[in-house]
Amino acid sequence: MGHAIADGARAVVLHPQALPFGEPINGLEIITKRCIYTPAKGFLGEAGCAECRKEIGEALFESLEEWMPGRTDNFTCPECGHEDDINGFLFLQECGFSNLGFIFNNWAEAGFKQSFIDEFADWLDQPVSWVKVEL
Structure with missing residues (x-):
């Protein structure tokens, strides 16, 4: 169940026809x-680690068993010991780890204007990642 799409959606996407x-x-x-x-x-x-720049994906994604139930918000790089919020690490593809998410069902083809993402992040006072999910 979600909030229905409205005409205002056309103003925030790159391809309103989609x-x-x-x-x-x-x-x-x-x-x-x-x-x-x-x-x-x-x-x-x-x-990757933002500090040492080494590939740490396997260890990071295994650590999500600790992150998901809220036992920790951070991850420590197994290569250099750098500790940061899990979102502070580098991902080759957009990912997000959060207590708040917005799922725009079937909007991927329409694409979001960068100005919308920037304004949304400013309004939330938090960084925003656009994770494109195709089912």
């Missing part, structure tokens, strides 16, 4: 629990 008007699944879902957002198809599972 918006899912008339589709049975087309709205906005707001998630208010801790979730992991990664691409569903073609996800590489690769991540």
Whole structure:
């Protein structure tokens, strides 16, 4: 269940003709629990340390068993010991780890204007990642 798409959606996307008007699944879902957002198809599972720049994806994604239930917000690089919020590490593909998420169902083809993402991040006073998920 989500919030239905409205005409205002045309103002925030790159390709308004691709918006899912008339589709049975087309709205906005707001998630208010801790979730992991990664691409569903073609996800590489690769991540790097912002400090030492080494590949640490396998260890980082294994650590999500600690992150998901809220036992920690941070991850420590197994290569150099750098510790940071999990979102502070480098990902080859957009990923998000958050207690707040916005799922725009079937909007991927429409694409978001960068100005919308920037304004949304400013309004939230938090960084925003656009994770494109194809099911």
